[in-house]
Amino acid sequence: MASPEAASLIRRLTRGDHRALGEFYDLYAGLVNGLALRILRDRAEAEDTVQEVFVQVWQQAARFDPSRGTPEAWLCTMARTRALDRLRKRSSRREEPEKSDPGSSEAPRTEEAIAVRKALDSLPGDQRTALELAYYEGLTQTEIAERLREPLGTIKTRIRTAMIRLRGVLGPSS
Amino acid sequence: MNEERLLELVPLAALGALDGEERAAFEAQLASSPPAQRELSAYQELVGRLGLATAPLPPSVALRDLLLRETRPAAPGRAWLAPALAAGLVAALAGLAFFRSERDAALREAAAERAAAQEARETAQKAQAEAAALREILAGEVAFRELVSHPETRVISLAGLAAAPEARARVVWHAGRGEAVLVASGLAPAPAGKAYELWIIAKAAPVPAGVFQVDAQGRVVFRLPTGLELAGVKTFAVTVEPEGGTPAPTGPMVLAGSVS
Numbered sequence A: 001m002a003s004p005e006a007a008s009l010i011r012r013l014t015r016g017d018h019r020a021l022g023e024f025y026d027l028y029a030g031l032v033n034g035l036a037l038r039i040l041r042d043r044a045e046a047e048d049t050v051q052e053v054f055v056q057v058w059q060q061a062a063r064f065d066p067s068r069g070t071p072e073a074w075l076c077t078m079a080r081t082r083a084l085d086r087l088r089k090r091s092s093r094r095e096e097p098e099k100s101d102p103g104s105s106e107a108p109r110t111e112e113a114i115a116v117r118k119a120l121d122s123l124p125g126d127q128r129t130a131l132e133l134a135y136y137e138g139l140t141q142t143e144i145a146e147r148l149r150e151p152l153g154t155i156k157t158r159i160r161t162a163m164i165r166l167r168g169v170l171g172p173s174s
Numbered sequence B: 001m002n003e004e005r006l007l008e009l010v011p012l013a014a015l016g017a018l019d020g021e022e023r024a025a026f027e028a029q030l031a032s033s034p035p036a037q038r039e040l041s042a043y044q045e046l047v048g049r050l051g052l053a054t055a056p057l058p059p060s061v062a063l064r065d066l067l068l069r070e071t072r073p074a075a076p077g078r079a080w081l082a083p084a085l086a087a088g089l090v091a092a093l094a095g096l097a098f099f100r101s102e103r104d105a106a107l108r109e110a111a112a113e114r115a116a117a118q119e120a121r122e123t124a125q126k127a128q129a130e131a132a133a134l135r136e137i138l139a140g141e142v143a144f145r146e147l148v149s150h151p152e153t154r155v156i157s158l159a160g161l162a163a164a165p166e167a168r169a170r171v172v173w174h175a176g177r178g179e180a181v182l183v184a185s186g187l188a189p190a191p192a193g194k195a196y197e198l199w200i201i202a203k204a205a206p207v208p209a210g211v212f213q214v215d216a217q218g219r220v221v222f223r224l225p226t227g228l229e230l231a232g233v234k235t236f237a238v239t240v241e242p243e244g245g246t247p248a249p250t251g252p253m254v255l256a257g258s259v260s
Helices: A004-014 A018-040 A043-063 A071-089 A091-095 A111-121 A125-137 A141-148 A152-170 B003-015 B020-030 B034-053 B062-071 B077-149
Strands: B154-160 B168-174 B179-185 B194-201 B207-212 B220-223 B235-242 B253-258
Touching (some): A018 A071, A018 A125, A018 B034, A125 A152, A141 A152, A152 B034, B077 B168, B168 B253, B179 B235, B207 B220
Antiparallel strands (some): B154 B168, B235 B253
């Protein structure tokens, strides 16, 4: 479901077309920023992440492999990885994570985004909670078990079950 | 850890939720299980898509410019070199232009000064020449007056001959001091390359007594060279000769007068 526009932009980026970076940014800066902000809950840090991600896009566009996912998924992976790195560096502030989800009430843009949101919403609450702690907060299975005061095996099962379910609902992206 | 167990851990591994010994064991055995590798890729792709569930939010407008500035291609070699060179060249040319204009101004000034100096020199030379001429004339006149006023001074008139019928002249001389002055008028300027030559005739052959030119009005006051033997002089005569003078008269005689 990668848009032809995104594919064309990545080809141009691979050739070092600097104007393509501006267009690519216009297309996806909101997505990257939204995700980084959801993880970091800090506007300045989220924007630093956006900057880092698009610099990486500029430098490593050639590493994008369409067989391994859409440009959106690629960007989200880079954004999440970098945002979680930042989150770990300020571990002292990680004690009391806000449980509010600032983006949850806003409508996603694309068909695929709507499908992902629907798939997440369809998960049982305990599965979704465990999954979100792993995804947005970068917690490991042991940390999640501690946070939720549940046995480690229960948490592992919830997360695995949620992932298998999502995969079944969403299928392969392309 | 058998493969079934390994595959069970793949969804957690894709989220990065594994930790401790389990994580180490998973990573150690992943390389030897192509099915686990394929599963991991599929779940990682799924994890990537999960980010789409988050509502997009545009970052601040300034971020775009910042990104594009930061990533702006450092451009091909020539491009970064060119502005530096251009700047240097502009500076150099500006410097050169300034230098040139300064130098040209200096040269013009120097030339003007040289011209002025030359003019001044010429003026001075002309003035000097005029002064010298005037001094000479004055000296001649003073000498003439002094000569005339002296009791022993004698005067002889010379008459114009056939070649210069209008010419008149007198010679005033003091034999004892060996001084003499010729005052003439009515002489035509000598032809080109020619001059008038004065002769003193005593006993034998004429003795040259100086070469002179007349002015535009045909006049001259000519002071004879000193040291001439004037004691036994019988005749003064003027001939037209080559302007360098000759030891003996060759040309036509224009004036002559005899001591009575």
